[in-house]
Amino acid sequence: MNLTxxxxxxxxxxxxxHMETYEARDVSPHMSFLEMLDVVNEQLLLDGKEPIAFDxxxxxxICGMCSMTINGIPHGPEKGTTxxxxxxxxxxxxxxxxxxxxxxxxxxxxxxxxxxxxxFDRIMQAGGFISVNTGGTPDANTIPISxxxxxxxxxxxxCIGCGACVAACKxxxxxxxxxxxxxxLVNLPQGKIEAAERVRKMVAQMxxxxxxxxxxxxxxxxxxxxxxxxxxxxxxxxxxxxxKFKK
Amino acid sequence: MKLDSKIPSGPLAEKWTKxxxxxxxxxxxxxxxxxIIIVGTGLAGGSAxxxxxxxxxxxxxxxxxxxxxxxxxxxxxxGINAAKNYQNDGDSVWRLFYDTIKGGDxxxxxxxxxxxxxxxxxxxxxxVAQGVPFAREYGGLxxxxxxxxxxxxxxxxxxxxxxxxxxxxxxSALSRQIGKGQVKMFPRSEMLELVVVDGHxxxxxxxxxxxxxxxxxxxxxIVLATGGYGNVFYLSTNAKGCNVTxxxxxxxxxxxxxxxCYTQIHPTCIPKSGDYQSKLTLMSESLRNDGRIWVPKxxxxxxPPNEIPEDERDYYLERKYPSFGNLAPRDIxxxxxxxxxxxxxxxxxxxxxxxxxxxxAIKRLGEDVIRDRYGNLFQMYERITGExxxxxxxxxxxxxxxxxxxxxxxxNLESNIPGLFVIGEANFSDHGxxxxxxxxxxxxxxxxxxxxxxxxxxxxxxxxxGPPGTDHAEFKRGESEAQNKIKKLLSINGKRSxxxxxxxxxxxxxEYCGMARNEAGLKKAxxxxxxxxxxxxxxxxxxxxxxxxxxxxxxxxxxxxxxxxAEIMCWDALTREESCGAHFREEYQTEEGEALRNDKxxxxxxxxxxxxxxxxxxxxxxxxxxxxxELATRSYK
Ligand code: FES
Numbered sequence: 043m044n045l046t047x048x049x050x051x052x053x054x055x056x057x058x059x060h061m062e063t064y065e066a067r068d069v070s071p072h073m074s075f076l077e078m079l080d081v082v083n084e085q086l087l088l089d090g091k092e093p094i095a096f097d098x099x100x101x102x103x104i105c106g107m108c109s110m111t112i113n114g115i116p117h118g119p120e121k122g123t124t125x126x127x128x129x130x131x132x133x134x135x136x137x138x139x140x141x142x143x144x145x146x147x148x149x150x151x152x153x154x155x156x157x158x159x160x161x162f163d164r165i166m167q168a169g170g171f172i173s174v175n176t177g178g179t180p181d182a183n184t185i186p187i188s189x190x191x192x193x194x195x196x197x198x199x200x201c202i203g204c205g206a207c208v209a210a211c212k213x214x215x216x217x218x219x220x221x222x223x224x225x226x227l228v229n230l231p232q233g234k235i236e237a238a239e240r241v242r243k244m245v246a247q248m249x250x251x252x253x254x255x256x257x258x259x260x261x262x263x264x265x266x267x268x269x270x271x272x273x274x275x276x277x278x279x280x281x282x283x284x285x286k287f288k289k
Numbered sequence: 290m291k292l293d294s295k296i297p298s299g300p301l302a303e304k305w306t307k308x309x310x311x312x313x314x315x316x317x318x319x320x321x322x323x324x325i326i327i328v329g330t331g332l333a334g335g336s337a338x339x340x341x342x343x344x345x346x347x348x349x350x351x352x353x354x355x356x357x358x359x360x361x362x363x364x365x366x367x368g369i370n371a372a373k374n375y376q377n378d379g380d381s382v383w384r385l386f387y388d389t390i391k392g393g394d395x396x397x398x399x400x401x402x403x404x405x406x407x408x409x410x411x412x413x414x415x416x417v418a419q420g421v422p423f424a425r426e427y428g429g430l431x432x433x434x435x436x437x438x439x440x441x442x443x444x445x446x447x448x449x450x451x452x453x454x455x456x457x458x459x460x461s462a463l464s465r466q467i468g469k470g471q472v473k474m475f476p477r478s479e480m481l482e483l484v485v486v487d488g489h490x491x492x493x494x495x496x497x498x499x500x501x502x503x504x505x506x507x508x509x510x511i512v513l514a515t516g517g518y519g520n521v522f523y524l525s526t527n528a529k530g531c532n533v534t535x536x537x538x539x540x541x542x543x544x545x546x547x548x549x550c551y552t553q554i555h556p557t558c559i560p561k562s563g564d565y566q567s568k569l570t571l572m573s574e575s576l577r578n579d580g581r582i583w584v585p586k587x588x589x590x591x592x593p594p595n596e597i598p599e600d601e602r603d604y605y606l607e608r609k610y611p612s613f614g615n616l617a618p619r620d621i622x623x624x625x626x627x628x629x630x631x632x633x634x635x636x637x638x639x640x641x642x643x644x645x646x647x648x649x650a651i652k653r654l655g656e657d658v659i660r661d662r663y664g665n666l667f668q669m670y671e672r673i674t675g676e677x678x679x680x681x682x683x684x685x686x687x688x689x690x691x692x693x694x695x696x697x698x699x700x701n702l703e704s705n706i707p708g709l710f711v712i713g714e715a716n717f718s719d720h721g722x723x724x725x726x727x728x729x730x731x732x733x734x735x736x737x738x739x740x741x742x743x744x745x746x747x748x749x750x751x752x753x754x755g756p757p758g759t760d761h762a763e764f765k766r767g768e769s770e771a772q773n774k775i776k777k778l779l780s781i782n783g784k785r786s787x788x789x790x791x792x793x794x795x796x797x798x799x800e801y802c803g804m805a806r807n808e809a810g811l812k813k814a815x816x817x818x819x820x821x822x823x824x825x826x827x828x829x830x831x832x833x834x835x836x837x838x839x840x841x842x843x844x845x846x847x848x849x850x851x852x853x854x855a856e857i858m859c860w861d862a863l864t865r866e867e868s869c870g871a872h873f874r875e876e877y878q879t880e881e882g883e884a885l886r887n888d889k890x891x892x893x894x895x896x897x898x899x900x901x902x903x904x905x906x907x908x909x910x911x912x913x914x915x916x917x918x919e920l921a922t923r924s925y926k
Contacts, residue, residue, distance in 0.1 A: 070563055076567065077565045087830060088786065091832075093840065095838055101529055102570045102571075104363050105528065106356075122668075127672050153499075159355060160476065163476075166460070166461065167464045172461070175340075176339065176340040176415060176462070176738045179414040179417070180414065183430050186425075186429025193425075196447060196448060196454075202453075226422065230422065232419075
């Protein structure tokens with residue numbers, strides 16, 4: 043199939059950026075979206091033009107590095123799928139495809155489709171952990187944990203930190219990301235001890251980074267490649283409230 | 290060169306305890322005076338960085354990704370082994386040790402492997418305390434499964450995302466230390482040179498991948514945790530960014546490269562679909578617990594799988610290895626798949642595939658049970674291939690996955706360059722010629738949490754603190770070397786992309802130094818690689834300039850190193866005239882086609898010393914001594 047791509051090009055953080063048009067020819071339906079871009083890039087390179095810069099690494103939907111908005115939807119049209127796992131069989135000959143970086147104040151563009159997501163790391167550094175040092179921990183079976191609690195924790199822990207939730211949200215809110223970590227840890231007995239402090243610190247850092255408020259659009263859940271549910275945002279709100287009274 | 294493995298004396302089970310006592314300690318008050326550099330933030334690097342910072346050292350950490358949480362350990366699916374014996378099925382430290390050394394076809398050190406098994410239990414305790422959500426039984430205790438051919442259930446797992454959860458555990462511990470200011474984190478930074486001052490590793494030269502700036506960083510000790518070199522085959526299950534550059538640059542500074550020919554080809558990957566293919570995706574080997582592997586008995590049988598009657602199918606692993614069946618070790622399963630495909634019995638469009646069939650398991654257990662066990666894997670398969678594995682058997686084919694070889698280290702995980710430590714997949718230490726399933730995560734975390742933090746203290750205490758300034762001549766040399774290479778890459782302006790050279794190299798390596806090797810093929814590869822390298826340096830095209838984010842430049846630099854490194858792999862495979870583990874030399878096999886080891890001549894670690902680009906490296910041998918296990922022929926019949 044043949045496609046027309048409209049791609050955001052921006053030389054660096056200072057550049058204003060603009061859309062450019064490229065033709066992608068003879069695209070195989072078995073290709074992944076990123077492989078399609080590889081082929082376009084190879085041609086750009088050989089034509090003496092600059093290839094399109096985009097983030098990617100594992101290409102199997104787990105590292106969270108790939109990040110682009112396709113026709114207005116972060117990671118593109120397939121539910122529960124990162125763009126590296128999106129295959130061209132979901133597109134049709136003659137399609138026009140608009141490709142843009144994540145858009146959010148807290149995620150400034152670095153180049154083309156690459157954005158700076160270190161704000162997420164700083165939120166984690168503020169409190170996304172259980173304060174145990176290496177060594178001296180009790181036997182792993184000392185505290186039984188119900189299967190249900192462990193499963194819920196795992197549902198939340200499946201977050202890959204890609205930032206699609208922020209990119210999808212009108213307010214560029216990071217609530218789904220932060221709540222996934224808060225819920226992962228608070229559903230486990232080990233994580234309860236620091237629960238109040240953790241949620242306070244993470245939320246404070248989130249606000250500091252310039253992410254917006256959550257006004258329950260639920261767009262984040264719809265685009266999350268790991269299908270993290272918004273019920274975790276509700277859980278985080280409860281935890282946050284509890285933490286306020288604990289002061 | 291004399292290689293001292295520094296294996297402590299005394300009975301196997303007491304070596305590590307005794308050694309820990311003998312190691313010199315850095316006093317708590319002095320730790321903050323030391324600076325340590327760690328490159329790589331996977332399980333090994335992330336856990337080491339967190340632990341060393343907790344102890345009070347000043348740590349600087351570098352990774353090429355935008356965040357330390359993205360290192361490729363994250364993609365490990367199946368699980369992590371530990372000799373907990375929670376299932377009461379006869380497991381023990383000794384059994385895990387024995388399985389590992391036997392699985393490695395008796396080409397690893399007894400003492401290292403034993404230590405790995407010994408600390409394995411602590412890892413699980415540590416991870417649970419951090420909040421890793423391992424799978425649980427209804428009673429609340431940890432669940433286990435049997436994995437990758439083990440006859441006991443010792444594998445801990447978090448759905449199909451064990452690597453992710455363990456890495457996020459290490460990342461959270463690391464984040465805590467970054468937040469405290471004890472670790473300085475440098476993401477999007479690529480190490481280009483190792484700097485050795487007066488015989489000791491004292492620093493690295495790094496390129497900032499956003500600005501292109503080249504800077505030097507000095508420290509009292511350097512730790513490489515930069516993973517394996519599986520991308521030498523171009524197509525592999527590694528992340529696109531995985532590369533050999535850091536390890537190879539250390540090799541060029543005199544660090545020995547050990548057993549480079551031991552590369553693991555994983556049997557259960559999704560087959561390649563076309564020439565544009567950029568990577569291969571692994572399907573967890575846990576699938577082999579319930580899936581049955583088969584091909585048609587007839588050559589060129591193109592009927593759809595469900596139209597091939599039972600008696601016209603060849604369940605070749607069950608036939609050849611009745612006691613292990615579909616769970617035969619990775620190297621054996623991979624080679625068997627290649628054999629049947631070479632015979633013309635492969636399936637799928639390319640004929641490079643075999644079926645992994647769940648219909649019996651679905652009949653026996655019901656679709657729900659299978660969905661519960663493998664739901665996310667089935668989903669991933671469907672996403673990539675567009676086929677529904679609940680209805681049609683999966684197609685799988687072997688792919689490059691893990692490299693047992695790596696930089697040579699002694700029992701302290703220190704290379705032959707004092708002050709240079711190498712941990713995780715980047716070193717060669719624990720898996721011999723073949724790694725067992727669910728053991729990579731175990732080794733990464735063992736090295737980072739429980740081994741290196743002790744052994745590096747011993748070096749630091751002896752060497753003292755106070756790294757040289759980065760204005761030292763050796764740093765300047767490293768910087769100009771890195772800059773010159775970049776300048777050269779940008780100035781060639783040829784007609785081929787670095788990627789196309791990488792693909793061609795990958796084909797050469799897969800063909801001649803892949804699952805089966807022979808003398809003629811390896812010699813041919815040793816002619817093809819230098820020729821390709823020469824063409825690369827005359828005809829590669831790199832876009833843009835250095836002073837910007839430049840992915841085509843990053844790639845070209847990595848491919849340039851693979852083009853040199855590939856030769857050592859071939860030299861190693863050529864000189865090891867035996868078959869062992871993942872290294873299968875066609876000339877050395879039994880009548881039944883099984884690997885034929887030669888313990889008299891080859892029970893050693895091959896350690897290669899750099900002698901210049903294109904020159905044959907010099908081979909040094911570290912003999913392997915076995916005092917506790919008998920060298921048996923591996924049999925999985
Ligand atoms: S590249 Fe890793 S999730 Fe897409």
